[in-house]
Amino acid sequence: MSNPLHKKHDFIERSILSALAFLKDATLSEEYANRKGFLQSLDPRFKTISFLAFLVTAVSLKSAILISPLYVLCLILALLSRIPLRNFLLRTLFFIPLFSLFIVLPTLFSVVTPGEPLWSFHISGINAIITRPGLDGAVLFVLRVATSVSLVVLLSVTTRHSELLKVLRLFGVPQLFVLTVSMCYRYLYLFATMVENIFTAVKSRVGVVSHQRHGQNVVAWNIANTWNRTTQMSEEVYMAMLSRGYTGEPRLLSKFNATPKDWLWLLSAVVICAFLLYKGYSL
Amino acid sequence: MSDIIFEVKDVHYSYLGKFPALCGVDMTIRSGEKIAVIGANGTGKSTLLQLLDGLIFPDRGTVTAFGERLLEHSEVYEKAAHRFRQRVGLVFQNADIQLFCPSVREDIAFGPLQFGVAEGEVNRRILEVADVLDIQHLLERVPHQLSIGEKRRVAIASVLAIDPDVYLFDEPTAGLDPLTVRHIIDFIVNANQRGKTIITATHDLHIIGEIADTVYVFGRNKSIVRGGSSESILNDRSLLESNNLIHIHRHHHDGREHVHQHLPLEPHD
Numbered sequence: 001m002s003n004p005l006h007k008k009h010d011f012i013e014r015s016i017l018s019a020l021a022f023l024k025d026a027t028l029s030e031e032y033a034n035r036k037g038f039l040q041s042l043d044p045r046f047k048t049i050s051f052l053a054f055l056v057t058a059v060s061l062k063s064a065i066l067i068s069p070l071y072v073l074c075l076i077l078a079l080l081s082r083i084p085l086r087n088f089l090l091r092t093l094f095f096i097p098l099f100s101l102f103i104v105l106p107t108l109f110s111v112v113t114p115g116e117p118l119w120s121f122h123i124s125g126i127n128a129i130i131t132r133p134g135l136d137g138a139v140l141f142v143l144r145v146a147t148s149v150s151l152v153v154l155l156s157v158t159t160r161h162s163e164l165l166k167v168l169r170l171f172g173v174p175q176l177f178v179l180t181v182s183m184c185y186r187y188l189y190l191f192a193t194m195v196e197n198i199f200t201a202v203k204s205r206v207g208v209v210s211h212q213r214h215g216q217n218v219v220a221w222n223i224a225n226t227w228n229r230t231t232q233m234s235e236e237v238y239m240a241m242l243s244r245g246y247t248g249e250p251r252l253l254s255k256f257n258a259t260p261k262d263w264l265w266l267l268s269a270v271v272i273c274a275f276l277l278y279k280g281y282s283l
Numbered sequence: 284m285s286d287i288i289f290e291v292k293d294v295h296y297s298y299l300g301k302f303p304a305l306c307g308v309d310m311t312i313r314s315g316e317k318i319a320v321i322g323a324n325g326t327g328k329s330t331l332l333q334l335l336d337g338l339i340f341p342d343r344g345t346v347t348a349f350g351e352r353l354l355e356h357s358e359v360y361e362k363a364a365h366r367f368r369q370r371v372g373l374v375f376q377n378a379d380i381q382l383f384c385p386s387v388r389e390d391i392a393f394g395p396l397q398f399g400v401a402e403g404e405v406n407r408r409i410l411e412v413a414d415v416l417d418i419q420h421l422l423e424r425v426p427h428q429l430s431i432g433e434k435r436r437v438a439i440a441s442v443l444a445i446d447p448d449v450y451l452f453d454e455p456t457a458g459l460d461p462l463t464v465r466h467i468i469d470f471i472v473n474a475n476q477r478g479k480t481i482i483t484a485t486h487d488l489h490i491i492g493e494i495a496d497t498v499y500v501f502g503r504n505k506s507i508v509r510g511g512s513s514e515s516i517l518n519d520r521s522l523l524e525s526n527n528l529i530h531i532h533r534h535h536h537d538g539r540e541h542v543h544q545h546l547p548l549e550p551h552d
Contacts, residue, residue, distance in 0.1 A: 030425070162385030162425075182385045189427040190379055236380045239338045243375075244445065245368045245397030253392040253402065 016219070017199060020192045032157040037081035039158035046262040048167045050269035051155045057273040058147045061280045064140045067147055069276070074150035081158050091157075092150045100145040107141075108134040161185055166254070179250045183237070191230060198222050286314040287350075288449060288480055289335055294344035296330055304330040306505040307344070312482065314448070317475045319491050319513065320484045322501030323527040328484035329376060331501075332451045335482065336373040337364065369398050372442035376453040378434035382426035387418065387437050390426065394445040405444075412440040416470065432463035439470060450474060452483040456490055468493050488528060491517060502526050 033040060039047060054070060061067050078088045106112050113134035120129040156164070165182050169175065202218050289312040296305040305327040312318055320328045333339045334346055340355040347353070349370065351363055372394075375381045384390040388409060395405045413419045416436045426434060435455065442450065452471065456464045471494045475481050483494050491498060491513050498516040500523075502508035509522060516522065523529045533542045 160386075162389070165385070183383050186383060186385050186426065233380065236375070236377070237383050239333070240373075240375055240381045240383065241393075242338060243336055243368065243373045244394035244441065245365060246393075247365070247397065251396040251399075253389050253396065253405065 017196065020196055030160055032081070032083050033160045035082045037083070037158065039077055039081040039154065041261070042265055043256055043258045043262040044159050044163040044167050045170055045256055046258065046266045047155065047159060048164070048170075050266055051151050053269055053273045054151050055148055057276055058144055058151065061144075061276060062140065063280060063283055064136070064143045066276050066280050066283075067140070067143050070272075071143065071147045071150060073272070074147065074154055077154055078150075081154070083154075083157065088150075088153070092146065092153050096142060096146050096149065099149075100142050104138045104141045108138050110134070113137060166252070166256075169254075175250050175252055179252060187230075187233070187237075191226060194229065195222060195226055198225065288312050288314050288348065290345075290347040291331075291334075292345045292347075294334065294341040294346060296327075296334065296339065296341050300342075303505055305334070305341075308506050310499060310507065310510070312480065314480055315475070315478055316480055317471075317494060317496045318480075318482045319495030319498045320482065320501060321486055321488065321491065321498060321516075321528060323486060323503070326501035326503065326526075327505045328486075328501055329453050332373060332453050332482065332484050336371055336451055337367060338373075365398070369445060370447050371449045371451065372445050372447035373451040374435075374438050374442050374453060374455060376457065378431070378438040379426070381438040381441060382434060385425060386422075387424050387426060387429075388422045390437060390441050391422075391444045394441060398445065408444045408446075412443045415443065416440045417466070432459050435459060435463065435467065439467070447479075449480040449482065452481070452485075454485055454487075455483060456485065456487050464490065486528060488517060488523070488530070500526055500528070 054073075058067055058070050075085065075088075078085060108130045110117065110129040110131045113131050115131040115133035117129045118132050118135060120127060122128070162182055162185075165178050165185070168178055199218075199222070202222075289310070291308055291310040294305055294308045295303070297303045308327070308331065320331060322328050330339070334341060334353075335348070337346075337348070337353045340346075340353065345352055348367060353367075382390050384393055391409045391412060392405050395408055396402075400408070409422065410419075413422055416439060418433065418436050418440060421429065421433055421437060426437065429437065439455075450471070455467050455471070459467070468490055471481055471483065481494065485491070485494075495513045497510065498513045499510040500508045500516060503526070508526060509516065509519075520529070531542060533540065
């Protein structure tokens with residue numbers, strides 16, 4: 001049986017451990033990126049450029065009818081890339097209410113968007129009217145956000161993070177920056193595991209129920225300890241870099257191999273975007 | 284003599300200026316030698332390797348490598364540093380420190396790329412060292428997903444790809460399963476047979492006979508207590524006992540328990 005006192009006092013610990021578990025599972029596992037699917041087989045440079053083109057198209061279009069093919073394309077790509085549709089929809093649709101639904105809610109009503117009334121009702125004696133332009137605008141906004149989020153999620157889950165970082169070099173980002181971010185990313189997992197271990201060690205010595213003040217002390221001590229260990233480790237990592245010839249100007253492997261399939265994909269993406277944008281301007 | 288690689292003279296080193304790590308160490312290492320530095324925890328073995336790799340510099344005394352004194356901020360050292368690093372490779376005790384790139388392939392490539400090796404040649408070396416250390420299947424993996432033994436082999440591969448003349452190993456077999464220990468010992472022996480100089484810091488006496496011809500024992504006073512052939516050192520019970528290097532076993536025999544020490548070269552009764 002769960003102890004309510006326990007639940008009340010260890011919320012910080014549970015929050016930290018849940019956050020670490022999410023970080024390790026969702027961000028660092030690269031489960032989908034390692035699968036053999038269509039998007040995974042594309043050169044990350046071509047994939048990133050094509051997805052940027054899709055994103056620009058999605059935010060430029062002013063018609064929900066024209067954006068919807070892009071959203072359907074996302075779903076097809078998810079299937080071709082062996083991403084379970086249920087997981088993909090959960091992951092993308094979860095963010096939509098957060099980012100768009102609450103923002104868009106007031107624009108449904110005539111107070112913010114006047115126009116042809118569609119539906120009216122009373123809330124606490126106030127007459128609320130939903131208008132057609134309000135509804136159209138809301139649908140367009142929600143669809144645009146859903147498509148954009150889907151594109152970003154697709155790109156990030158089907159590409160290894162190290163490769164995505166290397167693509168940054170295409171846009172003129174210095175190698176030193178790419179190396180630093182890659183290293184931060186590489187050590188996130190190590191430090192997440194370290195913090196988890198510290199909590200387990202504390203729990204094994206003091207038991208599961210601890211007073212709130214004691215819990216705060218543990219968290220504070222944990223932060224200080226992690227800081228010390230990361231500082232020490234950063235010095236050692238620098239030594240390891242020096243030992244292998246690092247002189248302040250890193251040289252990294254540029255392991256990209258473009259195939260005719262990548263060029264074909266890029267061409268298709270450009271044609272789709274151009275067609276949708278042309279249709280958008282024609283409307 | 285021209286075949287001297289390292290000459291360490293009266294070296295003193297302390298951390299933060301107040302925690303002594305080495306106190307008056309003298310040592311000469313020649314080309315092609317197999318050296319082991321043994322001692323209990325905290326006797327300065329890792330510090331010595333970092334000094335030999337030019338990562339830290341002595342408070343007092345001198346370290347000379349390939350005929351040139353290693354000095355921090357010295358113009359000669361700055362110019363020679365790149366060539367020096369190509370000739371000396373250190374495999375760190377903690378493989379997580381050494382594997383800082385996002386994938387195994389990039390970690391192996393990092394060293395040669397810094398030395399200006401062309402990417403085609405780097406790719407060839409990656410495949411070659413992966414074959415030697417049997418890590419072909421790990422090349423695209425992320426270092427944090429590897430086991431300790433796999434990390435250690437990748438760390439060795441990252442140094443092997445540079446192809447240095449001198450290998451410095453810091454506790455290469457600590458915490459590994461017997462088969463991985465065997466692979467690492469074989470690698471060290473093979474490298475030495477190819478003319479490489481090997482310096483290994485360890486307190487695992489069981490591997491000394493294979494990985495070293497000469498052994499230096501570091502004591503609690505942070506200096507060399509004795510140096511000599513591996514056989515003479517491993518058979519000196521009082522020397523090993525006084526330096527906390529003897530294995531102590533607790534056994535059950537015929538319903539009674541007894542505790543005894545034994546030397547690595549001694550048959551176990």
